Amino acid sequence: MRIWSAASSSGQEAYSLSMIVSEYFQKRPGSLPANAVQILGTDISPTVLEQARSGIYEGVAASRGLSEERKRRFFNQTETGWQVKDDIRKRVSFRELNLMQGYAALGKFDIIYCRNVLIYFSADLKRDILARIARTLNPGGFLVLGGSESISSYSEEFELVRWRNGVIYKLA
Numbered sequence: 001m002r003i004w005s006a007a008s009s010s011g012q013e014a015y016s017l018s019m020i021v022s023e024y025f026q027k028r029p030g031s032l033p034a035n036a037v038q039i040l041g042t043d044i045s046p047t048v049l050e051q052a053r054s055g056i057y058e059g060v061a062a063s064r065g066l067s068e069e070r071k072r073r074f075f076n077q078t079e080t081g082w083q084v085k086d087d088i089r090k091r092v093s094f095r096e097l098n099l100m101q102g103y104a105a106l107g108k109f110d111i112i113y114c115r116n117v118l119i120y121f122s123a124d125l126k127r128d129i130l131a132r133i134a135r136t137l138n139p140g141g142f143l144v145l146g147g148s149e150s151i152s153s154y155s156e157e158f159e160l161v162r163w164r165n166g167v168i169y170k171l172a
């Protein structure tokens with residue numbers, strides 16, 4: 001399974017996904033090969049990508065939305081902050097990418113997270129980006145947006161799926 005965190009900023013989403021994958025493997029040992037899931041984070045900003053690659057977060061950032069137990073399990077405390085452990089980092093990579101440019105070099109994904117970035121683009125660019133995201137998903141793949149975002153005015157290539165308290169989009 002390949003997961004893309006588009007506009008990953010400093011990597012919290014990508015690493016959180018890797019932590020969830022680790023918890024899945026712990027509950028179902030041997031169910032999938034250890035390298036069955038790959039996560040790619042991309043962003044336009046080299047500065048945030050540098051932090052993402054370091055996997056180091058200051059205390060408040062490392063505690064936001066994370067239980068103390070998970071923080072201890074998934075991070076090492078260092079002189080400069082809390083660093084994501086190697087077994088979480090090993091399935092995550094980062095590269096620079098402008099969402100206004102092509103995605104073909106990335107290959108295909110099963111799930112794409114594109115949260116809280118479409119807001120920066122005009123309606124035409126949103127349509128263009130969503131069309132290219134659709135072409136970057138494997139059949140039946142999912143697109144996850146930010147909690148208050150909707151693509152209904154910009155794409156007809158996805159069907160809305162209600163999931164727990166929110167919605168996700170499935171490639172139609």
Ligand SMILES: C[S@@+](CC[C@H](N)C(=O)[O-])C[C@H]1O[C@@H](n2cnc3c(N)ncnc32)[C@H](O)[C@@H]1O
Pocket residue numbers: 006007008009010013042043044045048097098099100114115116117120146
């Ligand atoms: C508000 S943050 C959202 C980060 C993360 N997705 C989240 O929901 O927390 C927006 C991110 O989009 C990135 N960004 C802005 N324009 C972009 C573009 N054209 N291509 C790729 N990333 C872009 C910014 O560098 C920033 O990291």
